Amino acid sequence: MQQSVYEALKKGISSARYAPGAHLREIHIAEELxxxxxxxxxxxRRLGGEGxxxxxxxxxxRVTQWSMRDIEEIFEARALIEPWLAGQAALRATPAQIDELEALALKMQDMFHAEGAAAIVDRWFEANKAFHxxxxxxxxxxxxxxxxxxxxxVPLIRWTFATFGDGDHMRSIREHLELVQALRTGERAWAEAIMRCHILAARTSVVRRAEHPEPETET
Amino acid sequence: MQQSVYEALKKGISSARYAPGAHLREIHIAEELxxxxxxxxxxxRRLGGEGxxxxxxxxxxRVTQWSMRDIEEIFEARALIEPWLAGQAALRATPAQIDELEALALKMQDMFHAEGAAAIVDRWFEANKAFHxxxxxxxxxxxxxxxxxxxxxVPLIRWTFATFGDGDHMRSIREHLELVQALRTGERAWAEAIMRCHILAARTSVVRRAEHPEPETET
DNA sequence: TAAATCAAGATTGTATGCACTTATGAAAAA
DNA sequence: TTTTTCATAAGTGCATACAATCTTGATTTA
Known part of the structure; x- marks a missing residue:
């Protein structure tokens, strides 16, 4: 049961049901579950160890809280680590793995063109996470x-996807497909470069929107 | 008490009192403490979350176990992350922080010249950790x-220091001092490059010794 | 009025008992 | 001899009770 409580709490936190900064009261959670x-x-305790x-x-x-600085740090870290991982993947990924990646990238493309950005936020997030x-x-x-x-x-990152516009989605799709190409050729530097672009472009988009939050419209 | 148990276990693991792969029996630990x-x-549970x-x-x-592959992964990761951090430090470190770093580097130098490699393993490890x-x-x-x-x-890394020879210590001291210089001038690329050398040199030394373990002599 | 005090309630920390699962070693079967 | 079976022991998982600590708000004091 500890396992299921652990998962329930994690889900609760990432869905913001337990808000950042909220005090987790043991009795309430126990009764709820x-x-x-x-x-x-x-x-x-386990979630504490994992941050x-x-x-x-x-x-x-209390549920860990996030600030603007956290967004910056996360993208800084991703811009460092993910390109390197992509480069390594170019050297080591098996054809089967690359096929799966391509399937994921194409799925995201179809999803977006068939239903539009707003309708797919959650599924897009999941597919994108699976890809990375x-x-x-x-x-x-x-x-x-x-x-x-x-x-x-972390919950924070899921949130940033809600701010993605059509342009961001299309760019993202293009980059994913190009990355698949790079992996297939085994060109390490190419894969690294695309991933760096991918992360930095997303970063800029998110930061810009966070600093100049627009009302509701989003084309 | 949970806090002190947590610390006791962590200490026990890093000192290898609880060996890698050992089964932690709750009752034994409870009685012991x-x-x-x-x-x-x-x-x-908390230690589980932290790995x-x-x-x-x-x-x-059970206490997490380590293999040769783990050494490689750790140095790979360090070679990626630490140079970047050193580069950032060159841009952001305060004079006071740099002074402290220099003091640490000099302390390690004195320690080594006064007492020799074998006598200072633990203190060297601590000072080196503090520096990084x-x-x-x-x-x-x-x-x-x-x-x-x-x-x-992780315990594994402490162990690697035991394999350091005189040449490794002297190289390490030199690199630390040069890094301090680089930080003082604020030259990002320089700091990055030194740190990369520093990590890769240590990696090579450790890997070489792990693959060709010598008896006991170490000059 | 503002600050300090303190007592009741709420919440977390720990100990203990029992239920359940896994490990073991000896006896039985092949 | 080797494998299987099974009972016992050992160990983990959870619930509950009580102790310790923190939070609160009302009351007192300056």
Whole structure:
């Protein structure tokens, strides 16, 4: 049960059901999930170790909070690590892995053209995550893969996708497809360069929108 | 108490008192530290989240194990992240921070010349860690700093220092001092390049010794 | 009015007992 | 001899009770 509590809390945090900065009260969670406090406490400790919540001695745990600076740090880290991983993937990815990546990229393309940006936010996020995760896995460095995951698999990043416009989606699709090409040729430098563009372009787009938040319209 | 159990376990793991792969039995630890199983369980969960132990459902936890491949991955990751951090530190470190770094570098130099490699293994390790941590902190990216710490603050790395010979120590001292110089001038590219040399040289030294382990003599 | 005090309630921390799962080693079967 | 079976022991998972700590708001004091 500790396992399911752990997953429920993680889902709750990434869906912002438990808001950033919110105090997690053990009893409430326990009653909500129909278990005792013990597994809840253990799950919270684990999430504390992974950085999802802050553990405050004698005062429980609060959901980790994010600021503008966090966005910058995350993209800075991604701009460093992901290009390197892409480069390694160009050297080590198997044809089967590359095929899967291509399938994912094409799926995202179809999704977008068939339904438009607004309708696919969640599925787009998942597919995009799968694409990047697969590249990280193909690079063959478990540690960097996990570090990257710890850095970017946070609620904050899901949120940034909601700010993506049509132009961002189209650019992203193009870059994914080009990256697949680069991996297929095994050109390390090319793969690295595309991934760097990909991250930095996304960064700029997100930062610009965060600094000049537009009302609701988004074409 | 959970806090002190957590620290005791972490210390126990990094000192290899709990060997890699060892099964952590809750009752033994609880009795050893004079507490009940509850805080032990919570501490173990936290260490699981941080990667110090593996959590096996219904079968407790075992201390994470390391292989040769792990050494390679760790140095690969360090060779990517630390030069970048050093470069950022060249741009952002305050004079006071640089002075502290210089003091640390000189301390390591004195230590080595006064007592020799064998006598200072532990203190050398600590000072070296402090040096690198301070640079990571000066770079101003909390996430990369923590990721790096998660990657390299493992028992395995302490062990690698035991294999350092006189030549390695002298090279290391020289590089630290040169890095301080680079930081003082604010030359990003220089700082980056030195740090890359520093990591790659250490990597080569460690890998070579791991592959051709010599008896005991070490000049 | 503002600051300090303090007591009741809320919340977290720890110990303990029992249920359940996994590991073990001896006895039985092949 | 080797494999299978199975009972016992060991260990983990969870619930509950109580202790310790923190939060609160009302009351007192300056």
């Amino acid at each position: 129909g278990v005792s406090r013990t597994p809840v406490r253990e799950a919270i 999802w919540v802050e553990l405050l001695p004698n005062r429980g745990a 995760d697969q590249i990280a896995a193909a690079a063959g460095n478990r540690r960097l893969e996990q570090s990257l995951a710890a850095i970017k698999d | 004079g507490v009940s199983r509850t805080p032990v369980r919570e501490a173990i 110090w132990v593996e959590l096996l459902p219904n079968r407790g936890a 941590d301070q640079i990571a902190a000066a770079a101003g990216n909390r996430r990369l700093e923590q990721s790096l710490a998660a990657i390299k603050d």
